[in-house]
Amino acid sequence: MAKRILEPNTTLYPVAVVLVTTGGANPNVFTCNRIASVSSEPPRLALAARPNRYSHALIRASREFVVNIPSPAQQTLSDYLGVVTGRDEDKIAIANLQLAPATKIKTPLLADCPVNIECTVEREIELDSHTLFIALVQAVHADESLLDANGDVDVARARGIVYDCGTVRERPTAKFNLDDLRRNVKGA
Numbered sequence: 001m002a003k004r005i006l007e008p009n010t011t012l013y014p015v016a017v018v019l020v021t022t023g024g025a026n027p028n029v030f031t032c033n034r035i036a037s038v039s040s041e042p043p044r045l046a047l048a049a050r051p052n053r054y055s056h057a058l059i060r061a062s063r064e065f066v067v068n069i070p071s072p073a074q075q076t077l078s079d080y081l082g083v084v085t086g087r088d089e090d091k092i093a094i095a096n097l098q099l100a101p102a103t104k105i106k107t108p109l110l111a112d113c114p115v116n117i118e119c120t121v122e123r124e125i126e127l128d129s130h131t132l133f134i135a136l137v138q139a140v141h142a143d144e145s146l147l148d149a150n151g152d153v154d155v156a157r158a159r160g161i162v163y164d165c166g167t168v169r170e171r172p173t174a175k176f177n178l179d180d181l182r183r184n185v186k187g188a
């Protein structure tokens, strides 16, 4: 195996893509791939958001979010939610997203995502380009058809969207035609 030394970067793969609702009773949703499982007792997830995201302010204000894991059929939706800001338009209305109430927090779930994880922010760490929000998992909702005999999500059945590159950089938003995305997410 001949190896080359690269510039420091965040290469990891596969990279999961999730849709994060936040903001309590007036929610917004954004696409996120800087997310990880970081402890088990108690269960915690950590996600990193850039301070200029509208969702960053909402996470900070509401101290809660829901990690919604999309199905592969929600690829276009994930692109749309990741290139348009909720500051400028109501993404939930434009994408015709169905919301469902959470059990432990005020921020709703995305009803059409097969797995939803309710989280409350425990602490945050400033990491220059991003803020790392470390959160306690309060409840997990999973589509029954994805569960194995132990009642755990069977990843073979629950394939989500995986980011198609290991080195995550800023999204090349120029490659997207926003009008096409808006048209295509209707009812996606």
Ligand SMILES: Cc1cc2nc3c(=O)[nH]c(=O)nc-3n(C[C@H](O)[C@H](O)[C@H](O)COP(=O)(O)O)c2cc1C
Pocket (backbone or CB within 6 Å): 017, 028, 029, 030, 031, 032, 033, 034, 035, 048, 049, 050, 052, 053, 054, 055, 056, 078, 079, 081, 082, 083, 084, 085, 086, 087, 163, 171
């Ligand atoms: C696949 C994908 C992954 C993304 N991951 C992140 C991320 O981990 N953190 C982040 O701050 N923004 C991420 N973004 C960018 C935000 O989703 C994007 O800036 C979005 O428009 C923010 O929406 P908001 O302003 O409504 O919060 C990602 C975008 C895409 C398409």
